[in-house]
Amino acid sequence: GQQLNQSPQSMFIQEGEDVSMNCTSSSIFNTWLWYKQEPGEGPVLLIALYKAGELTSNGRLTAQFGITRKDSFLNISASIPSDVGIYFCAGTPGGTSYGKLTFGQGTILTVHP
Amino acid sequence: ETGVTQSPTHLIKTRGQQVTLRCSSQSGHNTVSWYQQALGQGPQFIFQYYREEENGRGNFPPRFSGLQFPNYSSELNVNALELDDSALYLCASSFARVNTEAFFGQGTRLTVV
Numbered sequence: 001g002q003q004l005n006q007s008p009q010s011m012f013i014q015e016g017e018d019v020s021m022n023c024t025s026s027s028i029f030n031t032w033l034w035y036k037q038e039p040g041e042g043p044v045l046l047i048a049l050y051k052a053g054e055l056t057s058n059g060r061l062t063a064q065f066g067i068t069r070k071d072s073f074l075n076i077s078a079s080i081p082s083d084v085g086i087y088f089c090a091g092t093p094g095g096t097s098y099g100k101l102t103f104g105q106g107t108i109l110t111v112h113p
Numbered sequence: 114e115t116g117v118t119q120s121p122t123h124l125i126k127t128r129g130q131q132v133t134l135r136c137s138s139q140s141g142h143n144t145v146s147w148y149q150q151a152l153g154q155g156p157q158f159i160f161q162y163y164r165e166e167e168n169g170r171g172n173f174p175p176r177f178s179g180l181q182f183p184n185y186s187s188e189l190n191v192n193a194l195e196l197d198d199s200a201l202y203l204c205a206s207s208f209a210r211v212n213t214e215a216f217f218g219q220g221t222r223l224t225v226v
Contacts, residue, residue, distance in 0.1 A: 033214070042117075042203050042217035043156070088155050100169050101146070101205075101215060103155030
């Protein structure tokens with residue numbers, strides 16, 4: 001089945017640093033979503049991307065839908081302690097699979113004050 | 114506007130028992146999807162319900178079943194529980210069958226002993 005490879009698996013950074021993480025798929029996706037999950041909570045939607053090449057921002061977060069439609073990137077600028085959590089990419093290939101989100105394994109982000 | 118709510122938040126069951134988890138979708142959403150999230154993993158798609166009918170299913174055995182009600186709330190039923198069913202079960206609601214911008218509840222933590 002489809003798999004999303006998300007990297008890095010974990011990151012330990014200092015407050016104020018920028019963060020980059022990415023996600024690659026073995027097949028073409030027509031929607032990419034980025035979620036953040038904190039302990040004991042469900043994932044919270046951060047950014048949704050719908051078109052190849054699209055670059056979308058949400059505050060200090062910026063995400064891009066890769067031109068090949070097989071990858072996506074999330075950047076966090078000037079990190080703060082509340083950015084701590086697990087970040088997941090998710091996508092759907094559309095067509096008959098439009099109802100199913102495939103998730104990456106997650107990137108665990110730790111921010112040291 | 115009310116968000117996605119799930120009940121119960123925690124549950125302990127014995128192997129072989131049956132369990133029912135409940136989800137109220139976000140106001141205005143007509144589609145509910147269920148996901149299983151094992152510890153340290155990304156969520157895995159179980160199935161989706163749209164207008165009270167199953168609309169896509171992931172790689173889960175038939176002992177995982179569901180229902181959607183006219184008010185778009187949903188139930189996930191798992192029969193003959195196995196130890197490996199221990200996980201966080203997440204419900205996500207969205208509008209229409211295209212699962213973009215799916216919003217998640219806080220999840221139900223199921224422990225099978």
